Amino acid sequence: MRDGRGPDGAPVALRPVTATLIWIVVALVVVGLYLSWTAGRLDRLHARIDAARAALDAQLLRRASVAQELATSGVLDPAASIVLYEAAHAARQADEDQREVAESELSQALRAVFSDPRQVEEVRSAPGGAEAARELSEAVRRVPMARRFHNDAVGAARRLREHRKVRWFRLAGHAPFPMAFEMDDEPPQALVDRA
Amino acid sequence: MRIGIVCPYSWDVPGGVQFHIRDLAEYFIRQGHEVSVLAPADDDTPLPPYVVPAGRAVPVPYNGSVARLNFGFLSAARVRRWLHEGRFDVIHIHEPTSPSLGLLACWAAQGPIVATFHTSNPRSRAMIAAYSILQAALEKISARIAVSEYARRTLVEHLGGDAVVIPNGVDVDFFARAEPRPEWQGHTIGFIGRIDEPRKGLPVLMRALPKILAARPDTRLLVAGRGDEEEAVATLPAELRSHVEFLGMISDEDKARLLRSIDLYVAPNTGGESFGIILVEAMSAGAPVLASDLDAFAQVLDQGTAGELFANEDADALADAAVRLLGDPERRAELRERGREHVRRFDWSTVGADILSVYETVTAGAAAVAADDRTTGLRARLGLVRD
Numbered sequence: 087m088r089d090g091r092g093p094d095g096a097p098v099a100l101r102p103v104t105a106t107l108i109w110i111v112v113a114l115v116v117v118g119l120y121l122s123w124t125a126g127r128l129d130r131l132h133a134r135i136d137a138a139r140a141a142l143d144a145q146l147l148r149r150a151s152v153a154q155e156l157a158t159s160g161v162l163d164p165a166a167s168i169v170l171y172e173a174a175h176a177a178r179q180a181d182e183d184q185r186e187v188a189e190s191e192l193s194q195a196l197r198a199v200f201s202d203p204r205q206v207e208e209v210r211s212a213p214g215g216a217e218a219a220r221e222l223s224e225a226v227r228r229v230p231m232a233r234r235f236h237n238d239a240v241g242a243a244r245r246l247r248e249h250r251k252v253r254w255f256r257l258a259g260h261a262p263f264p265m266a267f268e269m270d271d272e273p274p275q276a277l278v279d280r281a
Numbered sequence: 282m283r284i285g286i287v288c289p290y291s292w293d294v295p296g297g298v299q300f301h302i303r304d305l306a307e308y309f310i311r312q313g314h315e316v317s318v319l320a321p322a323d324d325d326t327p328l329p330p331y332v333v334p335a336g337r338a339v340p341v342p343y344n345g346s347v348a349r350l351n352f353g354f355l356s357a358a359r360v361r362r363w364l365h366e367g368r369f370d371v372i373h374i375h376e377p378t379s380p381s382l383g384l385l386a387c388w389a390a391q392g393p394i395v396a397t398f399h400t401s402n403p404r405s406r407a408m409i410a411a412y413s414i415l416q417a418a419l420e421k422i423s424a425r426i427a428v429s430e431y432a433r434r435t436l437v438e439h440l441g442g443d444a445v446v447i448p449n450g451v452d453v454d455f456f457a458r459a460e461p462r463p464e465w466q467g468h469t470i471g472f473i474g475r476i477d478e479p480r481k482g483l484p485v486l487m488r489a490l491p492k493i494l495a496a497r498p499d500t501r502l503l504v505a506g507r508g509d510e511e512e513a514v515a516t517l518p519a520e521l522r523s524h525v526e527f528l529g530m531i532s533d534e535d536k537a538r539l540l541r542s543i544d545l546y547v548a549p550n551t552g553g554e555s556f557g558i559i560l561v562e563a564m565s566a567g568a569p570v571l572a573s574d575l576d577a578f579a580q581v582l583d584q585g586t587a588g589e590l591f592a593n594e595d596a597d598a599l600a601d602a603a604v605r606l607l608g609d610p611e612r613r614a615e616l617r618e619r620g621r622e623h624v625r626r627f628d629w630s631t632v633g634a635d636i637l638s639v640y641e642t643v644t645a646g647a648a649a650v651a652a653d654d655r656t657t658g659l660r661a662r663l664g665l666v667r668d
Contacts, residue, residue, distance in 0.1 A: 137393075138423065140645070227638065231639060232642050238425065238442040238443045242441070245441060
């Protein structure tokens with residue numbers, strides 16, 4: 087048997103088959119490890135999207151709350167107060183599928199109310215207004231940031247999920263296809279200008 | 282907040298990224314945060330108390346010059362130990378695409394990771410080859426920061442995804458309060474940068490100099506930076522060489538005093554710049570700036586309103602603009618005033634607060650940074666570790 091031949095001198099089929107089998111098993115293990123690693127990557131991306139979405143929700147809520155506070159504080163004129171209150175209230179109450187529109191409208195309302203730097207100055211000079219203005223400018227700066235981080239994570243997950251290996255082997259499981267959060271988040275210039 | 286910062290380049294070699302990290306760390310420490318910087322350095326290099334050495338960096342040719350980088354088994358182990366002992370709320374990796382500590386940290390960590398992309402190099406061949414490996418590491422970054430709109434664009438084109446733009450910071454008051462030195466004053470043009478690195482643009486300035494001196498013969502050029510001085514003036518006619526003074530490497534204090542003293546700062550860089558911190562420093566010190574019209578420079582100079590721009594590599598355009606500015610004190614005073622206004626947005630008080638808002642945005646609701654056990658070790662490979 088040492089030379090790979092049977093007693094009658096014919097080659098034994100067993101050895102090449104064993105070798106092939108071993109290679110197949112090795113290949114399967116390698117593919118399995120690679121798929122498991124990819125699934126881990128995807129898992130991590132989904133976790134990142136969840137965290138980014140929670141952060142975005144927190145920033146949006148914060149912005150709407152400060153806006154609503156300002157609207158009811160009596161610092162602004164009645165017309166501006168109503169516009170701002172309306173938009174902030176709608177943004178906080180919006181259903182999930184109306185959220186992007188409502189938040190965009192709040193951005194527009196904020197830009198309309200704070201289009202004039204003098205309006206910002208007036209808020210700052212009111213009692214307790216400096217704090218409110220600071221909170222609002224922080225919130226309007228952080229919303230675009232949080233949204234960019236969220237959509238960046240969504241983009242990365244989508245690119246990976248569109249890959250053949252992920253689709254064929256259903257590595258994404260039952261996780262819903264991630265959606266970007268699209269809205270107008272342009273802050274009022276007068277609030278973000280610090281230079 | 283417990284902040285871990287990863288520096289990709291040797292701590293004891295001066296460089297823009299290192300200075301940025303030093304200033305950032307010191308700003309956060311002043312604000313009462315706990316900061317630890319992991320940087321390539323020998324164990325016996327004298328380091329500030331907040332820097333943890335990650336071992337000696339190995340000089341390797343990378344990206345057209347010799348870079349000192351950290352990689353390999355020992356560095357990876359040090360990164361993991363640092364992550365484990367630091368218990369950071371957030372880690373901030375600089376230059377995560379360079380094959381050094383940044384990439385290792387990205388690979389080894391999980392949790393809120395912020396990354397700053399400083400350079401805007403076109404994608405290299407190595408990066409294309411390593412794309413999928415790189416992508417898997419970069420996917421972990423929760424927030425990306427680009428130092429300019431230009432750097433952000435290259436980042437989006439080459440790696441996909443998006444980034445927020447936060448410029449590099451400068452201690453504006455340090456430059457604004459520096460004492461001018463009389464021997465550097467009076468019809469002086471300033472240049473700071475490596476003499477022997479053509480992309481810093483000294484050759485362009487040398488070509489323009491004869492024309493400048495023909496129109497304004499009492500002008501002097503002050504050059505601060507490392508390199509061969511003989512070679513730098515080789516193209517200049519012998520009788521004009523006395524108008525060029527080489528100051529060699531200068532300290533931060535002298536740099537500020539130089540910028541306070543000169544009548545015009547010229548930045549003739551020909552490419553490869555993603556920000557242009559020296560322009561901000563010059564403006565902080567109240568020096569009128571004349572720079573080549575690179576994308577990054579145009580942005581720092583607010584498209585030419587805070588300083589003047591000339592066509593890149595065009596020595597004639599540089600000479601004309603310099604002669605005009607040197608002969609027009611009113612215009613220079615105007616540029617000084619505009620520059621002073623403009624640089625406030627680059628002051629650490631503004632830039633640091635912006636970076637902190639990024640940290641706060643990504644840490645909201647997230648767990649702290651930990652060593653990621655899934656990417657290494659056989660157990661992880663076999664799928665035995667689940668999170």
